[in-house]
Amino acid sequence: MFESLSDRLNETFGRLGKKGRLTEQDVDEAMREVRRALLEADVNFKVVKDFVAAVRERSVGQDVLKSLTPAQTAIGIVNEELIRVLGTDREPLRAPERPPQILMLVGLQGSGKTTHAAKLAVHLRKEGRNPILVAGDVYRPAAVNQLQALGKQIGVTVYEEGVQQNPVDIARNGVKFAQERGFNPVIVDTAGRLQIDEKMMQELVNVKAKISPTEILLVADAMTGQEAVSVAQAFHERLGVTGLILTKMDGDARGGAALSIRAVTGVPIKFIGTGEKTDALEPFYPDRLAGRILGMGDVLSLVEKAREQTDEKDAKRMQDRMMKGQFDLEDFLDQLQKLRNMGPLNQLLEMIPGIGSQLRQAKAQVSEDDLKGIEAIIQSMTPDERRNPHIIGRSRRIRIARGCGAEIHQVKDLIKQFDEMKKMMGDLGAMTKKGKMPKGFPPLR
Amino acid sequence: MPVVLNRLFRRRVEVDPQLAQGLEKTRRGVFSEITKLFERTAIDDELFEDLEMLLIQADVGWDISQRLVGELKSRIESESIKDPLTAREVLRLEMVELLELATRNRKVKILQRGVPFVIMVVGVNGVGKTTSIAKIAAYHKSFNRTVMLAAGDTFRAAAIDQLNVWGGRLDVPVIAHEQGSDPGAVVFDAMQAAHNRNIDVLIVDTAGRLHNKSNLMAELSKIRKIMQKTVEDAPQEVLLVIDATTGQNGLVQAQEFAKSVDITDIMISKLDGTSKGGIAFSVAKEIGTPISYIGTGEKATDFAEFRPETYVDSLFFGIGDGL
Numbered sequence: 001m002f003e004s005l006s007d008r009l010n011e012t013f014g015r016l017g018k019k020g021r022l023t024e025q026d027v028d029e030a031m032r033e034v035r036r037a038l039l040e041a042d043v044n045f046k047v048v049k050d051f052v053a054a055v056r057e058r059s060v061g062q063d064v065l066k067s068l069t070p071a072q073t074a075i076g077i078v079n080e081e082l083i084r085v086l087g088t089d090r091e092p093l094r095a096p097e098r099p100p101q102i103l104m105l106v107g108l109q110g111s112g113k114t115t116h117a118a119k120l121a122v123h124l125r126k127e128g129r130n131p132i133l134v135a136g137d138v139y140r141p142a143a144v145n146q147l148q149a150l151g152k153q154i155g156v157t158v159y160e161e162g163v164q165q166n167p168v169d170i171a172r173n174g175v176k177f178a179q180e181r182g183f184n185p186v187i188v189d190t191a192g193r194l195q196i197d198e199k200m201m202q203e204l205v206n207v208k209a210k211i212s213p214t215e216i217l218l219v220a221d222a223m224t225g226q227e228a229v230s231v232a233q234a235f236h237e238r239l240g241v242t243g244l245i246l247t248k249m250d251g252d253a254r255g256g257a258a259l260s261i262r263a264v265t266g267v268p269i270k271f272i273g274t275g276e277k278t279d280a281l282e283p284f285y286p287d288r289l290a291g292r293i294l295g296m297g298d299v300l301s302l303v304e305k306a307r308e309q310t311d312e313k314d315a316k317r318m319q320d321r322m323m324k325g326q327f328d329l330e331d332f333l334d335q336l337q338k339l340r341n342m343g344p345l346n347q348l349l350e351m352i353p354g355i356g357s358q359l360r361q362a363k364a365q366v367s368e369d370d371l372k373g374i375e376a377i378i379q380s381m382t383p384d385e386r387r388n389p390h391i392i393g394r395s396r397r398i399r400i401a402r403g404c405g406a407e408i409h410q411v412k413d414l415i416k417q418f419d420e421m422k423k424m425m426g427d428l429g430a431m432t433k434k435g436k437m438p439k440g441f442p443p444l445r
Numbered sequence: 446m447p448v449v450l451n452r453l454f455r456r457r458v459e460v461d462p463q464l465a466q467g468l469e470k471t472r473r474g475v476f477s478e479i480t481k482l483f484e485r486t487a488i489d490d491e492l493f494e495d496l497e498m499l500l501i502q503a504d505v506g507w508d509i510s511q512r513l514v515g516e517l518k519s520r521i522e523s524e525s526i527k528d529p530l531t532a533r534e535v536l537r538l539e540m541v542e543l544l545e546l547a548t549r550n551r552k553v554k555i556l557q558r559g560v561p562f563v564i565m566v567v568g569v570n571g572v573g574k575t576t577s578i579a580k581i582a583a584y585h586k587s588f589n590r591t592v593m594l595a596a597g598d599t600f601r602a603a604a605i606d607q608l609n610v611w612g613g614r615l616d617v618p619v620i621a622h623e624q625g626s627d628p629g630a631v632v633f634d635a636m637q638a639a640h641n642r643n644i645d646v647l648i649v650d651t652a653g654r655l656h657n658k659s660n661l662m663a664e665l666s667k668i669r670k671i672m673q674k675t676v677e678d679a680p681q682e683v684l685l686v687i688d689a690t691t692g693q694n695g696l697v698q699a700q701e702f703a704k705s706v707d708i709t710d711i712m713i714s715k716l717d718g719t720s721k722g723g724i725a726f727s728v729a730k731e732i733g734t735p736i737s738y739i740g741t742g743e744k745a746t747d748f749a750e751f752r753p754e755t756y757v758d759s760l761f762f763g764i765g766d767g768l
Contacts, residue, residue: 039507042692045498109715109743110571110688139743141575141610146603149624153602194718221571225504225692227720248570251655253694276570276600341660 008033009071022070024060030074031056041254041293044229047263055081079290085259086286091268094242096214100184102175104211105245106204106235107219109192112247114143116219116273117189118150119281123271124185125156132183134174135160136167136207137191147189154278157183167191167203172210188213195234205238215242217270220261222248228257229264236265246284247273254293322425329386329418333378340371376404377414389415483533488521492529496536503721506693509730513539537757540726544753547711547729547736554681556590561639561647563672563679565597567665567706568686569698570653573714575604577686577740578648579611580748581712584738586615590645595635596621597628597668600652608650615745618642628652628664629671636675649680656701665706683708685734687724689716695724699732714740717747725756 012030013022031052038048058077067073095101103120105113114137121131133151135158137143144160151158159174171188178186190207193200208216218232218241235241246258249272258269269284318335321327378386380403385392392400392415401408479499482492493514500510517536526532556562564581568574575598582592594612596619598604605621612619620635632649639647651668654661672679685708687695702708711732713722716739725736739756741747 036507039501040693042504042694045501108690108718110573112571140607142603142606145606146601149602196719221688221690223569223688223691223694225690225695225720225724226502227504227690227718228692230719231690248655250658251569251694252657252697253692257692 008037009074013071013074022064027056027059027064027074030064030070031059034074034078037294038256038259041256041295042223042225042228042260043256043293044226044260044264047229047260050263051081051085051259075294078294079287082259082290082293083286085263086289087262087268088286090283090285091243091270093270094214100175100178100186101215102186102188102211102213103215103217104171104188104190104207104213105217105219106190106239106241107192108194108221108231109140111192111219111221112245112273113137113192113219114146114150114189115276115278116245116247116271116281117147117187118154118156118278119273120187120271121151121156122154122278123281124187125154129185130183131156131185131187132174132178132181133158134171134178134186134188136171136174136189138163138165138167138170139191143189143191150278168206168210171207175211185214195231201234201238208239216240217243217245218261218267219245219247220257222246222255222257222272223251223253224257226260229260232261232265232267236267241265241267243268243270245269245271245273250274250280254295255289256293258289259293325422325425327422327425329378329381329389330383332418333375333386336371336375336378340375373404373406373410374414377401377406377411380404389418479536480533483529485529488527488529488532492532493518500723504692504695504723505721506696506723506727509543509726513543540757541753543726544729544736544756547725547732547734548751548753549735550733551735551737552709556645559643560676561593561636561644561679562681563636563639563647563649563676564682564684565649565651565665565668565672565680565706566684566686567651567702567708568653569655569688570601572653572686572688572691573740574598574653574686575607575611575650576743577684577712577714577738578608578650579615579745580740581684581738582611582615582617582646582648583745584748585646585648586617591643592617592646592648593635593639593642593644594619595632595647595649597632597635597650598652599624599626599628599631604650604652611745629668632668633671633674636672636679640675656698656705662701662705669706682710684710684712684737686712686714686740687728689713689722689724690718690720691724693724693727696727696731699728699734703732703734708734710735710737712736712738712740713751717741 009030012033013026034055035048035052038051039045043051055078058081059074064070064073064077093101093103105117107113117133121133124131133147133156135144135147137147144163148158148160159177161170161173167190174188175186178184188207188211190204191200193204195201216239218235220228220232224231232241244258244261244267246255246269249255261267262269272282272284274280274282318331321331377400380400381392385396385400392411397408397411400406400411479496482495482499485492496517497510497514500513501507505513513536516539517532520526520535521532526535554562566574566578566581578594582594585592594608594617596605596608598608599622602624605624609619609621620631620638622631622634628651635647635649638644649668649672651665654665656662669680683706685699685702687698691698699708699711711728711734713725713736716722722739729736736751739749739751741749
């Protein structure tokens with residue numbers, strides 16, 4: 001449903017360009033597209049208003065009007081502005097005046113505080129630190145058990161007092177315990193709460209007063225809508241939030257909420273959560289998020305998806321087989337299935353910048369069914385046939401075709417194509433071994 | 446339908462007190478501003494601009510906001526409406542009609558004696574699936590049905606404990622294996638247990654999953670197949686929980702879950718916050734799946750059936766503020 005902003009701007013300027021000269025009114029029309037794109041990405045409407053005003057000013061003043069490629073120039077300005085608002089520098093966690101460093105996690109229910117407490121612990125331990133987790137969520141059923149289970153899984157000590165005690169006392173005792181035993185940093189989990197729940201917000205204020213945390217990190221879901229602003233503002237006003245962790249970035253939400261929060265609170269985004277595993281925590285890169293908010297393709301996510309499907313050993317083994325000319329239909333099937341596991345083909349192609357619009361222009365449709373057809377043909381072969389396709393004669397072809405509902409010539413074509421592909425791989429392997437590169441291939445390095 | 450007809454047939458606004466209470470905070474936000482917006486002497490361009498802004502602020506989304514405002518404009522013109530309050534009424538009915546798209550396809554659910562009615566609860570991480578399950582369990586118990594829970598979220602740490610706590614509170618049996626075990630196996634056992642113990646309603650928790658992870662989505666179809674080994678048409682209900690705080694991604698969630706598991710019902714959770722749950726409108730328009738329930742708090746009783754008119758009216762008027 002979302003077209004990328006660059007497609008839309010190309011369309012707008014393309015339409016306008018036909019009449020010759022661009023005017024300020026034309027820029028206004030383009031700005032409407034910018035506004036729409038940001039709103040669809042869940043950027044708060046107030047933030048959008050200011051943002052578009054800033055972009056408009058630069059666009060009119062600058063070269064968009066004279067540019068031969070006004071759409072690209074405008075996109076460039078939008079992108080730059082986005083990165084400017086999101087923060088150009090990476091901000092590390094603050095160092096405490098005196099140890100231990102205390103990190104307090106706050107946020108709405110279900111934003112991912114407990115999971116990210118554990119992720120932070122893993123991250124900091126990798127830096128050679130000795131973290132401890134403090135179980136301060138006494139309200140959600142089994143939240144303490146969840147933190148304990150995570151602690152056990154990652155091998156990090158969890159301080160807890162069950163669910164009968166007051167979270168303020170638990171936090172204070174947890175910090176004291178950490179000081180006595182030499183744990184540093186102390187990561188304090190708190191219960192999720194609504195920013196309008198006065199009693200619960202006061203509780204956080206009390207926790208803060210008792211333990212004077214080095215960082216108060218607001219944990220926010222990347223899928224949050226327009227409310228992100230009031231949530232962040234309320235937490236910030238009461239507590240003085242020092243950083244933001246943006247979670248569930250492995251989803252496909254545009255993540256405009258991050259821009260809103262950053263714009264209204266000025267709080268830096270320190271980490272993003274990118275998966276369910278305890279090591280899925282990454283530093284924040286403004287340019288990546290800017291591209292994502294604009295829907296301009298996301299090569300990095302594509303790479304990540306590919307990584308999800310293969311492990312390195314597997315890939316190496318496959319490469320060896322290809323080079324040695326041992327690649328068989330069984331391997332081919334495996335590769336096909338991995339590709340399909342990465343998601344719908346169209347969606348994958350859209351992640352590659354530029355391809356989305358080209359596909360639409362060419363009205364080309366990559367057919368998932370074609371791949372399914374190939375899979376079906378290979379699957380109706382015996383393991384022996386898959387390993388030695390040359391044994392497939394006429395009668396086997398008929399059987400295979402019947403087994404998968406394909407035409408006999410399709411089976412033949414598949415084997416022929418596979419043979420050619422294999423031959424090419426073999427050639428490539430042989431040539432690299434001799435140190436010669438086949439014509440037209442870039443050097444392997 | 447012309448306004449006049451609607452007026453003739455309109456029932457007196459019934460506001461579900463519990464729902465209204467939960468929605469109170471929401472109402473005080475954007476939607477009461479919508480009410481205020483129409484308290485002016487004349488209909489002008491500023492009204493439309495502000496209205497669009499308020500709708501967007503409620504997460505109604507760009508497309509639907511344009512559509513609602515556009516339709517309102519054309520109705521005002523074609524029916525020569527001068528009174529802002531009449532215009533407000535037109536808008537209100539438009540919004541109700543839009544939400545009715547989400548209830549039109551509602552099917553009557555039939556509980557058969559001796560066959561467990563299986564509800565599979567799905568959704569992305571952190572939307573409140575487990576809490577919602579407690580609410581649905583309490584809801585079915587209130588009709589004197591026997592209820593059982595299946596701890597199908599074997600992935601998240603302590604998800605099983607969380608369900609067990611609710612099982613204890615509601616006095617409902619919970620079938621669980623260990624964390625990290627195969628969810629399919631738990632579901633199979635639960636199906637057998639529900640069948641053998643003559644349970645009326647079996648509610649199956651599943652691990653939260655992002656809708657763009659195709660392998661996790663495929664797992665849901667596998668679980669469904671396992672259910673069908675015991676009860677042929679199970680799960681009779683596949684409930685997608687969407688967090689009211691969610692922005693436009695909520696629609697993508699609904700689309701993707703609908704594609705991979707044939708969801709039959711949608712529940713909007715966390716409507717007790719300031720979030721407006723405006724995503725309900727695009728979900729209603731774009732997906733045929735009925736929105737059936739709403740969740741308004743952390744207690745098992747913070748739950749109501751979704752009714753388009755009540756939803757819109759509570760958001761507009763609240764308790765004691767009839768027409």
